[in-house]
Amino acid sequence: MAAEGYVAEVFRSIQGEGLHVGVLQIFVRFAGCSLRCVYCDTVRARERTPHCILQGVSPVPGKDRPARRVLPNPVDSREIAGAVRALAEASPGIHSVSVTGGEPLEQGRFLLAFLAGMREYGLPVHLETNGLVEDAAREAAPLADFISMDIKLPSLCGGADLFAIHRRVLPMFRGRALACKVVVADGYDAGEFEEAARLVAGFDPRTPFIIQPATPTEACGGVTGEELLACYLKAAAYLDDVRVIPQCHRILGLD
Ligand code: SF4
Known part of the structure; x- marks a missing residue:
């Protein structure tokens, strides 16, 4: 099974979230x-980029700057699976492949073909998604070993109320290793945050619930420590496993 899709980049790094x-x-x-x-911290990947950048393999990790290959989009899922395999085989201690975006579920056929390739190869898959494409979510769930699903607050994500979709999609991920994440930034609505916590608790109160403070940028301010503490206490009133985890790769200077 193969399909074509749009990929911005394939690279090796330290997971900085969740x-x-x-x-x-x-x-x-x-x-x-x-x-x-x-x-959003991946603004360049919100559009279908004309090219896909594949990180090359350096014989001396961290020393030589590895060559990059640039492919025109759309790319074949088998080519991307091959690039992942090459990087994984040159990476002692590799944990898994993180499928992220952009939004992977918006390219359902391509995502399924790529995940099937990873199943064949045997590298565990960590799917990062907003879970808003229901058919693709249902089909991708059995092929993902770990799912991190964002719950989107309308006050920060364009205004549309997406909670009904989140409520329908969460049961599709039952039985997978699942965590839910809510990003909070300047201007977030506390009532929406509480609704997000209740929504996840209504699915399963044992679901790990990550509160991620947005990394401040020119486009978006952060939240204060007091606001984070208030979020934690609010979520913990409904959920058993609440954690505040910032974007650590930014601190480390990594992609
Ligand atoms: S869901 Fe939001 S944060 Fe994620 S890629 Fe799209 S715009 Fe960016």
Whole structure:
């Protein structure tokens, strides 16, 4: 099974977010996302980029700057799976492949073909998604070993109320290793945040619930420590496993 799709880049780095923070992963960044979150840190991957950049393999990790290959988009899923395999085989201690974006579910056929290739290869898959494309979410769930699903607050993500979709999609991920993440930034609505926590608790209160403070940029301000503490206490009133985890790769100077 193969399909063509839009990928912005394939590279190796340290996971900087969520429950797998600190592990070595191969990142496959899908290109294209129809949301417009104010805190988006992958603005270049929100559009379908004309090219896909594949990180090459350096014989001396961290020393030589590895060569890059540039492919025209759309790319074949088998080519991307091959690039992941090459990077993984040159990466002692590799944990998994992180499928991220953009939004992977917006390219459902391509995503499924790529995930099937990873199943064949045997590298665990970490799917990062907003879970807003229901058919693709249902089909991708059995092929992902770990799913990190964002719950989008309307006040920060274009105004549309997406909670009903989140509520329908969460049960599709039952039985997978799942965490939910809510990004908070300047201007977030506390009532929406509480609704997000209740929504996840209504699915399963044991679901790990990550509160991620947005990294401040010119386009988006951060939140204060007091606001984060208030978020934690609010979420913990409904959920058993609440954590505040910032974007660590920014601190480390990594992609
Ligand atoms: S869903 Fe993700 S990629 Fe899309 S705009 Fe929001 S943060 Fe950016």
